[in-house]
């Protein structure tokens with residue numbers, strides 16, 4: 001008896017080992033084939049991009065420089081005026097959401113600026129959770145007054161929508177209601193929305209973002225603050241190496257803008273996000289396949305599920321709302337996110353909805369089946385103009401990065417001199433998020449004196465730079481502190 005069962009055991013062991021070997025070998029072959037195909041198409045798009053009109057490169061994620069965004073906008077405006085058709089601004093909206101009464105004032109400041117100072121014609125939508133005005137809400141009367149002031153910015157243009165909040169059970173962090181933000185994907189009355197966290201300073205309207213290429217459903221800046229000097233070096237190296245092109249962003253922009261004027265496709269000409277920033281190895285096939293397989297400890301022991309170095313920031317997003325996407329969030333992703341620890345809005349967006357590796361995987365899978373039917377949906381916005389954190393103004397290590405906000409490329413003039421400096425970057429920034437940990441949000445303070453930046457460098461040169469940085473930083477906060485008087 002014992003002999004038989006031992007023999008049987010050995011038999012099963014052999015079968016199991018055989019099965020694992022076959023799995024590994026099959027996977028190896030699949031990856032090898034896929035990598036060969038990837039290499040082929042990478043080269044194909046490099047060599048043919050000037051003549052392609054209806055085929056999008058599925059192997060890259062594209063970054064769109066501000067110069068190109070502006071050019072698309074001015075081209076749309078001039079075409080609209082030539083054809084006398086006008087632009088239907090009712091189809092565009094800026095969207096804020098508020099789950100905590102102390103943020104209502106920020107929306108009033110933001111909407112008031114957008115309307116009166118920056119003269120946008122787009123709708124201004126506030127999603128606010130119902131519980132702020134329920135009978136048992138603390139400060140119910142005050143909240144109702146604030147909401148009335150927000151509506152009064154322009155009773156036509158402003159819409160206030162009451163929504164149920166989405167609360168993470170048994171979570172007592174300040175982010176336990178942050179998943180409510182995902183309701184912005186349900187704003188299907190609009191063709192395109194610009195979602196913004198309202199704890200930020202705006203220096204201009206962002207109307208140009210409504211006119212990103214039609215097919216784009218989601219665009220946001222990258223979390224540039226996770227990038228180290230070494231990561232950047234590697235990114236520059238990768239692109240130069242691959243492409244033998246200069247790093248000068250200007251060259252790309254010139255080409256792209258001239259194509260816009262001729263009405264040609266620009267997608268394949270946009271600068272690509274360096275893959276070293278979101279893939280952890282050079283084995284592209286393995287990276288993208290493993291991003292989609294569910295982790296099974298037995299068969300996944302040799303694949304990497306390491307997180308990317310960068311991801312999409314979720315404090316500002318350009319979204320084409322759709323029932324399809326919202327249903328996916330509501331019925332598939334949210335139920336999982338609600339029970340998973342430390343899974344908040346940004347995590348859901350980056351791990352599930354717009355995971356960079358998964359995007360490349362799905363884009364390429366679709367492309368292999370349909371070629372010209374593949375149309376991209378995702379794009380990266382320049383973080384210098386749209387995604388700056390106030391903290392970077394005081395962080396010397398970020399200065400060169402924020403003026404080179406198309407990753408892997410450099411902003412240079414026609415002579416190849418780098419355009420650097422804080423002035424240039426700040427003059428370009430339109431949306432600056434208040435983020436200066438451990439300093440709290442500015443509404444916790446009565447006056448700028450309580451937290452103002454005071455230069456304390458030792459050398460004269462450093463002191464000079466620091467003084468400048470402090471002045472800029474202080475002025476953003478001071479503007480907020482003064483602007484909030486409209487909330488009294």
Ligand SMILES: *[C@@H]1O[C@H](CO)[C@@H](O)[C@H](O)[C@H]1NC(C)=O
Pocket residue numbers: 134135136137
């Ligand atoms: C407040 O009232 C609503 C119903 O109007 C109820 O659902 C909610 O649980 C109440 N909240 C508190 C904190 O009592």
Ligand SMILES: *[C@@H]1O[C@H](CO)[C@@H](O)[C@H](O)[C@H]1NC(C)=O
Pocket residue numbers: 167168169170171172173174175176177
């Ligand atoms: C969310 O967290 C806050 C503290 O940050 C806590 O006061 C609140 O009760 C939490 N909400 C729920 C529904 O657990």
Ligand SMILES: *[C@@H]1O[C@H](CO)[C@@H](O)[C@H](O)[C@H]1NC(C)=O
Pocket residue numbers: 186187188330
């Ligand atoms: C999504 O929006 C539609 C239309 O505004 C609305 O009827 C529906 O209740 C919303 N869905 C959810 C889950 O909030």
